[in-house]
Amino acid sequence: MFPDIQVEDPKWTLNAMQYGQIITHDMSMIAGSTQAQPHSTKCCSATGQLLELANVPEHCYPIVLSDDDPIARQINMKCMNFVRTITDRDRRCVGGYQPAEQLTAVNHYLDLSIVYGNSDQVNQQVREFRGGRLRVELRNNQEWPPRNTNASGVCSIQSPQEACYLAGDARVNQNPQLTVLQVILLREHNRIADALAKLNPHWDDETIFQEARKIAIAEHQFISYYEWLPIFIGLENSIRNKIIYNTNRYVNDYKSRVDPTILNEHATAAFRYFHSAIAGGLDLVTEHRSSYGNLRLSDWFNRPAILEEGNNFADLCRGLGTQPELMNDQYHDSEITQYLFRNGMQFGSDLKATDVQRNRDHGLASYNDMRSYCGLKKAYVFEDFLDVISADNVRKLSQLYEDPDDVDLTVGGTLEAHVPDTLAGPTFLCILTEQFYRTRVGDRFWFENRNHNSGFTLPQLNEIRKTSIARLLCDNSPDVKSMQPRAFERISHSNAIVSCDSLPAVDLSLWKDSNGIHGSSYPKTPFEYGSDNFFFKK
Numbered sequence: 001m002f003p004d005i006q007v008e009d010p011k012w013t014l015n016a017m018q019y020g021q022i023i024t025h026d027m028s029m030i031a032g033s034t035q036a037q038p039h040s041t042k043c044c045s046a047t048g049q050l051l052e053l054a055n056v057p058e059h060c061y062p063i064v065l066s067d068d069d070p071i072a073r074q075i076n077m078k079c080m081n082f083v084r085t086i087t088d089r090d091r092r093c094v095g096g097y098q099p100a101e102q103l104t105a106v107n108h109y110l111d112l113s114i115v116y117g118n119s120d121q122v123n124q125q126v127r128e129f130r131g132g133r134l135r136v137e138l139r140n141n142q143e144w145p146p147r148n149t150n151a152s153g154v155c156s157i158q159s160p161q162e163a164c165y166l167a168g169d170a171r172v173n174q175n176p177q178l179t180v181l182q183v184i185l186l187r188e189h190n191r192i193a194d195a196l197a198k199l200n201p202h203w204d205d206e207t208i209f210q211e212a213r214k215i216a217i218a219e220h221q222f223i224s225y226y227e228w229l230p231i232f233i234g235l236e237n238s239i240r241n242k243i244i245y246n247t248n249r250y251v252n253d254y255k256s257r258v259d260p261t262i263l264n265e266h267a268t269a270a271f272r273y274f275h276s277a278i279a280g281g282l283d284l285v286t287e288h289r290s291s292y293g294n295l296r297l298s299d300w301f302n303r304p305a306i307l308e309e310g311n312n313f314a315d316l317c318r319g320l321g322t323q324p325e326l327m328n329d330q331y332h333d334s335e336i337t338q339y340l341f342r343n344g345m346q347f348g349s350d351l352k353a354t355d356v357q358r359n360r361d362h363g364l365a366s367y368n369d370m371r372s373y374c375g376l377k378k379a380y381v382f383e384d385f386l387d388v389i390s391a392d393n394v395r396k397l398s399q400l401y402e403d404p405d406d407v408d409l410t411v412g413g414t415l416e417a418h419v420p421d422t423l424a425g426p427t428f429l430c431i432l433t434e435q436f437y438r439t440r441v442g443d444r445f446w447f448e449n450r451n452h453n454s455g456f457t458l459p460q461l462n463e464i465r466k467t468s469i470a471r472l473l474c475d476n477s478p479d480v481k482s483m484q485p486r487a488f489e490r491i492s493h494s495n496a497i498v499s500c501d502s503l504p505a506v507d508l509s510l511w512k513d514s515n516g517i518h519g520s521s522y523p524k525t526p527f528e529y530g531s532d533n534f535f536f537k538k
């Protein structure tokens with residue numbers, strides 16, 4: 001169903017795929033997994049055989065491989081490891097016969113928890129406690145995240161000296177391009193903190209840290225919603241559903257009754273669809289935009305040291321903005337379906353099979369139920385899927401499943417034809433749209449809210465709106481001197497490479513604190529007390 005057929009996206013770069021993973025990691029992480037390495041619980045024998053039932057560890061739900069599996073049959077494997085997500089029942093939060101709900105290990109808000117951590121404990125570990133900065137290590141004149149003291153436990157390092165990073169998110173080392181963006185975001189915090197400290201010498205560490213953090217989060221929210229989301233869920237769809245606004249004013253749309261936690265259907269099915277955009281080779285690209293080499297993804301899972309070699313960091317940054325992502329479709333690069341986390345072995349795990357099994361582990365509603373919830377007609381025979389799925393794929397579904405109601409959401413959703421001007425079919429689009437609405441409107445600290453305690457002044461807000469992924473890459477990768485203005489979009493005549501200096505930038509002098517308090521504070525009006533979205537209602 002999901003073979004490796006490489007079709008490059010004609011419009012979007014690998015950067016678009018990669019920032020998607022940043023957004024994902026900011027919003028969810030199933031409890032009980034590292035998502036970066038083989039799980040420590042082994043549900044199969046060392047040689048890939050099924051275990052005797054009595055010997056199967058708790059929480060196991062191994063993927064049984066068929067005899068005609070194209071990879072497994074080459075190495076005589078019958079069993080692929082899969083450990084179930086920890087639920088509220090496992091933790092004894094619910095009892096009796098109540099249904100189990102899966103737990104998340106990270107907070108759901110889009111708040112750069114991947115940089116700042118999800119707990120006070122991690123936050124303390126990543127902070128420098130000087131000048132509002134985050135901890136870094138200086139090597140070759142560049143700032144790198146601090147070393148993880150449990151390097152051999154969390155990375156696939158081959159020598160004790162090899163870099164393995166500590167960040168707000170446990171998955172930081174998972175793949176090189178993810179780590180590039182994590183480093184960029186870390187450096188952005190410190191860049192902002194240094195500027196604020198210079199502007200406001202009277203501010204203490206805590207004030208600089210919190211103000212820099214607030215600006216960095218706002219930039220991230222702006223890039224995610226105004227630059228990234230319109231590509232994936234459509235500009236018109238985003239405006240129509242009040243996910244973004246064409247305005248230079250505040251948008252006071254916080255609604256306390258909106259639940260901002262992450263929908264299981266979003267994290268476990270819809271948002272994973274973009275795994276199909278992953279490319280198995282990462283281009284190294286010079287300033288003249290010529291590609292001179294390519295890193296094989298499965299050689300570098302959990303081995304971030306490659307970023308510090310030679311010019312790799314800048315070359316990978318340019319690669320992100322130059323190399324196309326693969327098309328979002330049913331095809332998946334074999335680097336993630338045959339070689340995931342192979343760690344020097346001939347073969348590895350399979351991300352798409354894991355996604356399907358995770359769908360079943362979490363007991364998601366069927367594709368048929370979800371599609372009818374999302375406004376498509378319910379299918380009674382396989383042919384009823386023909387409204388959005390090709391005849392060839394409907395025929396395959398009818399061979400793989402007994403009944404239309406059996407089709408997994410992860411599978412059916414992946415096969416749908418895209419809604420025009422978006423990168424998803426109608427069922428996944430409906431789930432994604434709902435989630436991103438909730439993530440915005442359910443966030444009392446959303447960067448566009450007018451909030452006297454935590455918000456920005458209007459001029460500051462409009463400065464934040466000048467930020468871009470292109471500028472972020474430029475400002476935090478010293479050797480990158482040029483970039484196309486829309487760096488999620490491939491280089492073209494209408495999106496040509498320009499010097500970094502000519503890209504719009506956030507003018508941080510607006511955070512100069514002339515009142516002697518905080519840069520973003522302004523006088524309260526009586527209306528600002530009480531109601532959470534007073535201005536919007538008015």
Ligand code: HEM
Pocket residue numbers: 017018019020021024028029030033035036174175266267268271272274275278336351354355358
């Ligand atoms: C090289 C790039 C990537 C790799 C290697 C990767 C790998 C993984 C792995 C191993 C998991 C855990 C699977 C499980 O045990 O259930 C996962 C989960 C997930 N991935 Fe990716 N992924 C990548 C990129 C992306 C992108 C681009 C997106 C979306 C834009 C994405 C969305 C998700 C989501 C939503 C989850 C579930 C998160 C959770 O709630 O735990 N991933 N990915």
